[in-house]
Amino acid sequence: MIPLRIKVEANADRPFVVRMRSFEAGARQQRAEQLNPFDVTLERVSSEGADYVGEGGSIRVLGIDPSKIDGDVLLVNPRRGTADRLIRSSSQHNTFLVTERCDQVCLMCSQPPKQHHVDLFPYFEAAALLAPEGATIGISGGEPTLFKAQLFGFLEKVLEARPDLSFHVLTNGQHFDQDDWGPMNRIDQGRVLWGIPLYSSDPAVHDEIVGKTGAHTQLMENLALLCRLGASIELRTVLMRPNAYGLPQLARFIATALPFIRIWALMQMENIGFGRMNWKILFYDSSDGFDVVGQSIDFVRTRGINARLYNFPLCTVPEPYHHLAPATISDWKRAYREECYGCALKPQCGGFFEWHPRNHGYSKFGALQ
Ligand code: SF4
16 A cells, blocks of 8 residues: 555654755755755665655655655654645645544444544645645545635635645534625635535434434535535535435436535545444445446436545446546545456556455445456
8 A cells, every 4th residue: 555654754843844856966956946845855765764855844754765755745743753745746636634523423434523633724734735737636524614614715815826726525414604795705726626525315314323413404505505616516425325215316316405515426435433443234245236336327417416436446337427437536545456466447447445354245246357
């Protein structure tokens, strides 16, 4: 698995952000012109590590080849001797985990909520401003809108300073209100996609899945508000046994009550956190029971709504739907199986989450030669 946290040595009291730069020998002039105050440049590589120096601080990186982190933006924690790779320059899958707090307790949550919270928004802002040209950065939690003022301020500032960047914000949609008109209007909504879960058209089923009474009602109010605010919405539905057979009803509900969404994403489960604890009662074998998925997708698409399948191994999806199933599992947590060897679909397939069980649960699965 690609490491998101690496070992470092740094002589400082407090955390700081740096961008890692390597230059060919002899390119000193070019180097001076290209440097930003947050840049540290590679000076020396030895058996003890790779030494970087710069205005922002000097650090030694251990246990990873400098070529693998060139252009990365790190949040260095000197006391712990670690650095988090907030931005990996070669990756399309950079996400800032802004909090682990959440007011919902979803049955399949991959990141179960914790009470502890440290505000890292100033570091995220510095890191986003150093991101590669044209990057899309994910924002996730926990529930990011529990810290709405900081989140809105962050989005406004970064989007204004970097017209090339865009964001994908995962939120449970519970905390928007009328007071958000001002801050939401200052954010360029054309460059933010709000990923919001809706599990069922039946409020009781949705509320049971998210562990919060009244969540469905609040969500409907807030989706209407977001529509008026001009927000782009990706509605996300994790497929599970409690909601799978209600998908056709949900499709009809979306087409009639929520036709303004930009995309409806049906998602396979992730076997980690509560998802692992509840796997046996929740996992739905969509390779065998694709009919409800297919019908639901067909229904919304005939009404002009985009639909996508996220986290589905491609061989578990009937061929006519392959073009709707992009490789969505992030590079650092993606894995393939022995059965994938020689598979003709592998270049387009997102495979499995690294932690998906060995007994994968799909009755129809295997390499297409
Ligand atoms: S066999 Fe592996 S690579 Fe091929 S489609 Fe299935 S999961 Fe993807």
